[in-house]
Amino acid sequence: MTMDxxxxxxxxxxxxxxxxxxxxxxxxxxxxxxxxxxxLDLGAWASESFRVPTEAPPDEAPFGDPKLQ
Structure with missing residues (x-):
């Protein structure tokens, strides 16, 4: 590549x-x-406007490994 x-x-x-x-x-x-x-994009990330949708466990579901409980 030349300068021209x-x-x-x-x-x-x-x-x-x-x-x-x-x-x-x-x-x-x-x-x-x-x-x-x-x-604007940085602000959206900082305010957690960008999120990956997930399914939350039901309230009655135990946390952690069910085999250990």
């Missing part, structure tokens, strides 16, 4: 707003399009 050749940058969808985001060295917030979108 253009650097190809990929456009991806911003995970926060859905807009175009440059996925390359000049975008310090990649894969987000901006610092704002990056911080």
């Amino acid at each position: 050749s253009p650097i190809l940058e990929k456009l991806v969808r911003c995970p926060a707003c859905g807009g175009d985001s440059v996925y390359g060295p000049r975008n310090l917030f990649r894969p987000f399009c901006s610092e704002r979108c990056k911080n």
